[in-house]
Amino acid sequence: MTSDGDDGTARLAATLQGVRESRGLSANALADLSGVSRAMIGKIERGEAQPTAALLGRLIGPLGLTMSELFTRVEGPRNRLARRADQPLWTDPETGYQRRAVSPPDGHLQLVEVELPPGRSVSYPPDPFVRTHHQIWVLAGRLLFREGDAEHDLAAGDCLELGPPQPCTYANPGKTTTRYLVALAKNA
Template sequence: MDDELTPALAGALRSAREEGGLSAGALAEASGVSRAMISKIERGDSQPTAALLARLCAALGLTLSELVARAEGSRSRLARRHDQPVWTDPASGYSRRAVSPAASATLELVEVELPAGARVMYPAESYRFIDQQIWGLGGTLHFTEGDETHVLHAGDCLQLGAPSECVFENPGPGPCRYLVVIAKNPSRGTVSRGEQR
């Protein structure tokens, strides 16, 4: 993760938790992430993985892009490429660029680069309040949702189905690039705290 973004991301997570009226213990219960780990992340002592951040964001009713936008503090309607925040998963090297302006409240574009051999798993609860499409830009992506695996090449576009555990995997010798389009889905709503485990 970018050293400059780490403390800002920690602060944004803490602020989102406090705005939601949650203690660290309540967020731990809702997300399945330990209270000790949440405290380490909020202090900036630990670099969270993509899967761990996905659990925390889902429990807070945020997408990862929204959390990054909060950390950046920008509300502009124009996002120049050099200003678009990039976050890298310390476990897999997966890199995601928040393409959309921070002012975009209902639609997000995220450019992802997945290194050769990398594999990233997201829990089902990450998808409970969003609709999502994946558009291949280069390389080959093996995307598994539940029991079904889709192979995406450049130009292929997939609409995700019902929320389920998902795995993004790059089996190729070079990086795989794809664009993720995320739209909040009010009909799905956020998951109540008792249902988020």
């Protein structure tokens, strides 16, 4: 899914609304649980607003999803081979952060390639990290990763295994785009 175009926005909107409703949550209940206003949830679900990565991070925790699970639902099931041309790409409208779902959907392991522009950062609450084992492997550039009170300064080739779920921030302090791979496995 590319974030460009109405079709991707409409699929994301319908998926978020469908998951919310399947969990028996009203938009007001989701607003209370996520800290996202009822008005913004309505705009997102009607496809009138493209949510940022940080905003999606706040919404998916109360919905019981990871970001990868959300985008897998948006794209729908496919086969075991995920060719690059078919890998869903989403761009955060606020930061320019690009997220590519590399691995085939519905597998036990999810691989996500991320490009974070220079001087940008994306923060998430702890909820999206609760149900997954999470590792970050820096492919190019430098990544400052804040995990609660700990800050990890990662260079190309470094790999970090996340600890217990905490608020996290991915930040690119450099002058070039940082590329990293996120590997997620569902906790048993």
